[in-house]
Amino acid sequence: MDLQIYGFSFTLILFFSINNATLQEKPSTTSPQINSNSVLVALLDSHYTELSELVEKALLLQTLEEAVTKHNITIFAPKNEALERDLDPEFKRFLLEPGNLKSLQSLLLFHMIPNRFQSNNWPKNEQKTRRRSTLCPGEEQLNVFQKSGEKMVSISKIIHPDDIIKPDGIIHGIESVLIPKSVQQDFNTRRSLRSISAVIPQGAPEVDPRTNRLKKNPKTQVPAGAPPVLPIYSAMAPGPSLAPAPAPGPGGPHHHFDGETQVKDFIQTLLHYGGYNELADILVNLTSLATEMGRLVSEGYVLTVLAPNDEAMAKLTTDQLSEPGAPEQIMYYHIIPEYQTEESMYNSVRRFGKVKYDTLRLPHKVVAEEADGSVKFGFDEGSAYLFDPDIYTDGRISVQGIDGVLFPVEEIKVAPKAAPVVAKPRRGKLMEVACSVLGC
Ligand SMILES: *[C@@H]1O[C@H](CO)[C@@H](O)[C@H](O)[C@H]1NC(C)=O
Numbered sequence: 001m002d003l004q005i006y007g008f009s010f011t012l013i014l015f016f017s018i019n020n021a022t023l024q025e026k027p028s029t030t031s032p033q034i035n036s037n038s039v040l041v042a043l044l045d046s047h048y049t050e051l052s053e054l055v056e057k058a059l060l061l062q063t064l065e066e067a068v069t070k071h072n073i074t075i076f077a078p079k080n081e082a083l084e085r086d087l088d089p090e091f092k093r094f095l096l097e098p099g100n101l102k103s104l105q106s107l108l109l110f111h112m113i114p115n116r117f118q119s120n121n122w123p124k125n126e127q128k129t130r131r132r133s134t135l136c137p138g139e140e141q142l143n144v145f146q147k148s149g150e151k152m153v154s155i156s157k158i159i160h161p162d163d164i165i166k167p168d169g170i171i172h173g174i175e176s177v178l179i180p181k182s183v184q185q186d187f188n189t190r191r192s193l194r195s196i197s198a199v200i201p202q203g204a205p206e207v208d209p210r211t212n213r214l215k216k217n218p219k220t221q222v223p224a225g226a227p228p229v230l231p232i233y234s235a236m237a238p239g240p241s242l243a244p245a246p247a248p249g250p251g252g253p254h255h256h257f258d259g260e261t262q263v264k265d266f267i268q269t270l271l272h273y274g275g276y277n278e279l280a281d282i283l284v285n286l287t288s289l290a291t292e293m294g295r296l297v298s299e300g301y302v303l304t305v306l307a308p309n310d311e312a313m314a315k316l317t318t319d320q321l322s323e324p325g326a327p328e329q330i331m332y333y334h335i336i337p338e339y340q341t342e343e344s345m346y347n348s349v350r351r352f353g354k355v356k357y358d359t360l361r362l363p364h365k366v367v368a369e370e371a372d373g374s375v376k377f378g379f380d381e382g383s384a385y386l387f388d389p390d391i392y393t394d395g396r397i398s399v400q401g402i403d404g405v406l407f408p409v410e411e412i413k414v415a416p417k418a419a420p421v422v423a424k425p426r427r428g429k430l431m432e433v434a435c436s437v438l439g440c
């Protein structure tokens with residue numbers, strides 16, 4: 001009797017354990033079994049400790065375990081410094097707030113794509129870009145391309161291609177953090193909300209038809225952040241902007257946006273991004289230009305900067321810079337008084353063929369069209385391709401990297417072909433030229 005019961009329970013135990021084992025092998029159970037040779041195990045074990053910690057904090061392990069049972073994944077792992085030292089502390093605080101778990105998850109999943117992308121899959125041709133959807137649903141795709149012999153994923157250099165290779169995925173070490181638009185927007189909204197809420201709503205500005213100047217009407221209220229009534233040109237400082245920076249007085253406390261900080265942010269971003277030092281130099285040194293941009297943004301205007309990269313700036317000739325005010329004129333022609341992103345510009349040239357954008361250099365416009373799957377600005381010699389999309393986008397200022405310096409079509413025809421500057425300009429060279437001309 002005893003023996004029989006014993007035997008029965010034994011069979012029962014055996015039955016259950018076998019059943020359990022078969023269950024566990026099925027990938028569809030709620031907690032999938034992770035193979036020790038998995039790329040996820042490798043990640044948690046790797047020198048990417050900051051990323052691993054964030055993945056755990058974001059409660060993403062289970063999602064990722066499920067992902068690797070279905071398909072390979074490729075992880076673009078920012079080096080530790082990128083997530084520590086290099087990350088804006090305010091942004092990091094934002095990510096780690098419990099209420100912003102969704103943003104943290106989006107940011108991390110934005111670094112992963114649901115298939116295997118090895119270093120030999122990078123396009124060899126520098127003109128080609130592959131686009132890859134990420135594990136973050138609804139976000140823009142990542143651009144995978146080569147630039148000056150470096151492998152790139154969107155804004156970041158790949159510093160350790162194929163760093164970790166596993167049967168279910170691969171990890172590439174990257175230099176900087178990739179920030180999806182939605183997260184950037186959430187962060188910016190939070191930040192602007194904070195500054196907006198500190199401002200008492202002002203009366204809607206109204207134009208006095210006789211003077212064409214703003215007149216205050218305290219009865220009409222507009223929501224903070226509504227676009228200004230006057231066209232941007234009315235708000236710009238008069239003259240070729242060699243005028244001294246406007247006194248900080250009148251604008252002061254009723255600004256809806258902290259344009260000055262936003263301009264500083266985007267110049268910082270340009271410097272960190274690399275390859276745009278000449279332009280950043282100009283903006284830092286031509287303080288009246290930076291101040292003017294900051295003031296316009298503070299007043300609610302939006303701007304898109306077409307930023308020529310260093311190679312393009314190096315091709316500028318001394319002649320092109322020798323006219324008084326030339327650097328400003330060149331810069332003003334690269335600023336569009338609209339908020340445009342790579343996506344919005346690409347969509348409109350795809351849809352409409354040629355598109356003309358106003359610039360701050362009245363009355364000159366800049367023409368854009370689609371070319372080679374990208375956006376091309378200007379004509380012939382004065383043309384440039386959209387080269388580094390969305391270097392900085394904060395909802396007010398957008399910075400798009402281009403590979404040439406643009407000139408209004410009238411000037412291309414008139415300007416004699418000047419001899420190029422002989423010495424290869426180094427960082428700051430342009431400013432020396434500009435400064436000797438402008439006498440600063
Ligand atoms: C992952 O990639 C490897 C190598 O290409 C392939 O053999 C394997 O079947 C893939 N795994 C899944 C789950 O697709």
Ligand SMILES: *[C@@H]1O[C@H](CO)[C@@H](O)[C@H](O)[C@H]1NC(C)=O
Pocket residue numbers: 280281284285428431432435
């Ligand atoms: C501004 O111009 C000065 C003088 O040419 C130069 O030494 C300096 O490096 C420039 N500033 C920046 C931030 O580039």
